[in-house]
Amino acid sequence: MTFGVAVIGMGWMGRVHTQAYARVRHHYPDLPAPELIAVADDVPGRAASAARQFGFARSTLDWRELLDDPRIEAVSVTAPNFLHREIGAAVAASGRHLWIEKPVGLSAADARAITGPGQVTVGFNYRHAPAVARARALLADGAIGTVTHARFSFLSDYAASPDDALTWRFERERGGSGVLGDLGSHAVDLIRHLLGEIVSTSAASAILIPQRRRPLGVTSGHERGTGELGAVENEDWVGALLRLGSGARVSLEASRVATGSPNAYGFQIHGTAGALSWDFRRMGELRAGAATIPAGPFSVGPGDGEFGAFQPGAAIPMSYDDLKVVEASLFLRSIADGTPHGPTLADAIRAAEVLEAIADSASTGRNRFVVSN
Ligand SMILES: NC(=O)c1ccc[n+]([C@@H]2O[C@H](COP(=O)([O-])OP(=O)(O)OC[C@H]3O[C@@H](n4cnc5c(N)ncnc54)[C@H](O)[C@@H]3O)[C@@H](O)[C@H]2O)c1
Known part of the structure; x- marks a missing residue:
């Protein structure tokens, strides 16, 4: 079974999440296989280059375009903190599952603004x-x-x-x-x-x-x-x-x-x-x-x-990146079980x-x- 994912923000964490999606089934073969559908970054060329490097099916400068793609079931939000609220809330409200980096916005109010029916996993990887x-x-x-x-x-x-x-x-x-x-x-x-x-x-x-x-x-x-x-x-x-x-x-x-x-x-x-x-x-x-x-x-x-x-x-x-593979597994397991695992x-x-x-x-x-x- 495959599972369509997208990544928004292709800096350090965007790459680490993408690599974790690529590796997660190597370590957790019972989980659904993430399929890299789309990547968004507002710096011209950055998402397109990531699509070529990692094999995303499409890339865009505007993350909003991803919300219209029915193949995307889960989204990683790895953009800077000030965008967590707007992007996180839009992704969650669209019914998709969300893997979002810490600290989840600029304030507790930003984090509280993210609501939806999907699972949410947060990037507290040192756990x-x-x-x-x-x-x-x-x-x-x-x-x-x-x-x-x-x-x-x-x-x-x-x-x-x-x-x-x-x-x-x-x-x-x-x-x-x-x-x-x-x-x-x-x-x-x-x-x-x-x-x-x-x-x-x-x-x-x-x-x-x-x-x-x-x-x-x-x-x-x-x-x-x-x-x-x-x-x-x-x-x-x-x-x-x-x-x-x-x-x-x-x-x-x-x-x-x-x-x-x-x-x-x-x-x-x-x-x-x-x-x-x-x-x-x-x-x-x-x-x-x-x-x-x-x-x-x-x-x-x-x-x-x-x-x-x-x-x-x-x-x-083990490596830092391995901690993110663990986190990806908790995210996918939460989705598969309908029960939260991890942060x-x-x-x-x-x-x-x-x-x-x-x-x-x-x-x-x-x-x-x-x-x-
Ligand atoms: N869990 C951890 O250990 C850990 C480590 C580092 C960073 N982080 C968190 O990850 C997030 C990103 O940090 P980073 O170090 O990867 O930052 P970064 O600056 O390397 O990457 C951010 C990326 O987001 C892109 N971006 C900015 N505006 C955008 C927009 N409107 N649409 C799409 N993309 C946009 C930037 O172009 C950049 O490529 C932050 O929230 C940070 O706190 C977590």
Whole structure:
């Protein structure tokens, strides 16, 4: 059985979603086979070139044209954040299934505006790392006792150079928040996934590089700016102290200007009977210190999360792109079963509510409760 898919926004994530569609049946042969029907990108030539490279049947500059194509049953939205609401809402209202990148719009209201009868899967991919799945299982088994406090840091250097271009990511209107929505959203999702709901926060944020040069012409991701100087409108760094529903205390730090620390994402979780820690850069290892688990790092393997769909033996490294193949499988399985698997729109809405509380606390200096509307 085949299943028609389209991709809107052919930058980094557009390519990663497309490659995940192409690979998903290699790892999950029981799922329907995605058929690449159409790709849209508003930069002239980008969608046409992707169609040639990946084998989409058609390409267009205008994503709205895809909504008239009856062959398309599911759509990936991998365009910049400011377009998530308009495109996501139109795709969902058309009855199609939606795989949409985080943070799902610029605000919780944007995420809430997406409604329809289809399934929605959100790009919170760090959940899918087998070591994270193992950590979740160990926590559920009480292997480290009751969690008392934890640290989640999502540090990167993608904007550490003042020469990095002032792209949509640095503008309020098109990016929304800065590193908070970009990397902080992943951290909030992982905290909720592993430790439960976040109820309140005290936070601080900073713009550490206040001006950058605009890109000349269109950009294809992160590149140097050579145009005129413009203001950075959203935060480069954020730190938040969170209180969870369980009573545990968690510190969250996210930075896009952490020089020398590319993609340094991870956590340390402390409980009454031990600790667990994970670093994305050594994705297949979990570190433990508890009476019931061997001390030090151990490698995950078949039986931990989705590892077995990729490799036959422990300690064979998986990749970032593999996490997106897992996510594609959860999306297709949700559609096949009519039951959500993986990160849902409700997760994106709740994450956005937490991000709004963090942003509000950072700007007012007050402790904030996370409010649902
Ligand atoms: N899950 C993750 O780990 C992860 C990683 C990176 C980015 N993201 C998210 O993915 C989204 C895209 O990020 P990216 O890094 O791929 O950005 P990008 O800038 O590389 O790509 C965005 C693409 O969208 C296209 N686009 C812009 N306006 C459009 C329009 N009107 N119609 C069609 N296409 C349009 C651009 O031309 C570009 O090709 C963002 O929401 C970002 O937060 C998620």
